[in-house]
Amino acid sequence: NAIAIVEPGMTICMKAGTYVYDHRINIDNRNGEPDAYIKLMCPDGRAILDFSAMPYHAHSNNPLQGVRLTSSYWHFYRVDICNASDNGLLIERNKPTGGSSSDIVALTEQGHDNIIEECNFYKNGDTGLQIKNLGADNYIINCDSYLNCDEDEGDADGFAPKISVGDGNYFFGCRAWCNSDDGWDVFYKKDGAFGDNMTIIMDHCISYKNGFLDENTVAPKGNGNGFKCGSNQGAMNVYLNHCLAISNKAKGFDQNHNSGDIIMNNCTGMTRTSIDAKSYSYRIYEAIASDHVVKLTNCI
Numbered sequence: 001n002a003i004a005i006v007e008p009g010m011t012i013c014m015k016a017g018t019y020v021y022d023h024r025i026n027i028d029n030r031n032g033e034p035d036a037y038i039k040l041m042c043p044d045g046r047a048i049l050d051f052s053a054m055p056y057h058a059h060s061n062n063p064l065q066g067v068r069l070t071s072s073y074w075h076f077y078r079v080d081i082c083n084a085s086d087n088g089l090l091i092e093r094n095k096p097t098g099g100s101s102s103d104i105v106a107l108t109e110q111g112h113d114n115i116i117e118e119c120n121f122y123k124n125g126d127t128g129l130q131i132k133n134l135g136a137d138n139y140i141i142n143c144d145s146y147l148n149c150d151e152d153e154g155d156a157d158g159f160a161p162k163i164s165v166g167d168g169n170y171f172f173g174c175r176a177w178c179n180s181d182d183g184w185d186v187f188y189k190k191d192g193a194f195g196d197n198m199t200i201i202m203d204h205c206i207s208y209k210n211g212f213l214d215e216n217t218v219a220p221k222g223n224g225n226g227f228k229c230g231s232n233q234g235a236m237n238v239y240l241n242h243c244l245a246i247s248n249k250a251k252g253f254d255q256n257h258n259s260g261d262i263i264m265n266n267c268t269g270m271t272r273t274s275i276d277a278k279s280y281s282y283r284i285y286e287a288i289a290s291d292h293v294v295k296l297t298n299c300i
Contacts, residue, residue, distance in 0.1 A: 003027055015077070016045025022053035024084075025067045028094065031109060032073030037061040041077035046120075052083035059126065062086040066124065070094045072112045088121035088148070092133035093166075095115045095166030101194060101201075106134050111135035111168070120154070121145040127160040128179070129282075134194065142173040149213060151182040154221025155204035157185040158210065164194045168201075175206045180219040183207030183248065184227045187256070188234045196234030198258060202227065203241045211249025224249020226269070230258025235289050237261040245269045249276060255284040261292045268300045 003025070009032070017215050017239045032038040051066045069091045081088035095111040096103050111137065119145065122126030128145030131138060145158035158176025161169045176183035184207060186200055209215065211224015218224075226245030230236040237260045244267070247251030251270030253271030255262060262284065269281030284294055 003030060006030060006038050007075070007254070008033040008038060011039040011041060013094070014040070014041055014042045014047035017202055018048040018050050020053050021066075021283060022051045022055070024063070024065055025049070026177045027067065027069045027071050030073065031071045031196075034073060034113070036116070037073050037075045039075045039077065040079060042079060046078050046080050048082065049096045050083050051081070051085065054085045057085050058242050059065070059152060059155065059259045065090040069114060072109060072114060075115040075117065076119050077117050077180045078119065080119070080122070082123045083125045086124070087130045089116070089130075090290045091131045091135040091138055093135065095133060095161045104254050112137045114138045114278040115141065116143060117141040118121055119143045122147045124148045124156065124203065125156065127157040127185070130160040130162070131165050131169055133164045134164060134166035135169070136161065138170070140169070140171045143293055144175045145242040145276070146170065146177045147214070149219070151220055153213060153219045154223075157182045158207070160185040160202050162187045163189045165200070167198045170201045170203070172203045173205065175208070176210060177208040178212045178214055179210045180213060180221055180222045181211065182225040182228045182244070183210040186229055186236050186238055187231045188236050189231065190233045196236060197235040199239065201239045201240045201241070202243050204243070205251070206246070207248060208246045210292060218249055222249060225254045225256070226252040227252050228256050229262050230256055230260060232257030235260030235292055237292070238263070240264045240267050243267045247272050247275065251283045252278055252281045253283070255286060257286055259287070259289040259292060262294045264299055266298045267296070
């Protein structure tokens with residue numbers, strides 16, 4: 001009800017506590033403004049949005065995210081999202097019913113310049129926080145994403161700016177651990193006629209024990225990378241500054257065939273052969289496009 005009437009500059013305040021939902025919350029066609037964000041916040045504790053009452057839906061094409069944000073200029077603060085059937089929070093532009101990629105490209109007012117701050121995403125049935133369909137210039141600040149696990153125990157990431165993500169998404173001070181797939185997944189897909197060469201920045205972020213179901217149990221089907229930097233379907237420009245990748249199942253920092261920029265400053269990777277004898281702290285192993293560069297500075 002509050003979402004339906006809120007205007008730019010207004011704040012939705014939630015009391016600390018747990019709120020149980022059986023349906024997705026949609027924030028659609030309700031934009032703030034650059035100097036008048038709409039705030040959704042819990043000023044005195046944490047508001048826990050618990051979607052455990054959602055009906056079951058198979059992992060494939062699951063529409064049951066916890067919160068789907070297609071609007072712009074929203075600021076979430078101390079709002080936790082857990083137990084959703086699919087993503088905890090999905091930020092994207094809306095694809096109209098029967099629409100195409102060109103319809104998504106035209107919706108330039110959607111899915112950008114949102115701030116997600118001090119929020120937690122956990123025990124969801126897919127990635128904790130995902131950005132796709134040209135969601136751009138979103139700021140994810142001091143958020144944790146953990147124990148997200150899909151039904152096959154191998155596809156849920158902590159944070160996923162991937163597939164059809166837009167440009168300029170920025171993560172600062174975020175932590176991802178014990179997700180069944182990767183900590184960060186920047187896997188790009190050409191499906192849908194979207195462009196590549198999008199920039200994603202991870203700054204002072206930590207990725208720990210991904211590819212695990214808990215602190216001690218490996219997810220057999222999960223890739224288990226700390227920071228997956230792209231795919232073989234195009235060039236994504238990934239910048240990592242002061243990031244840590246510790247004790248992940250497979251690679252700490254993985255090129256994953258990306259042909260775009262990979263710039264890493266002051267990063268640290270640590271693997272354990274007791275987890276996997278072929279684990280790598282860093283794995284950059286293929287040629288990149290001629291107009292791109294891989295550069296590591298002061299990395300351990």
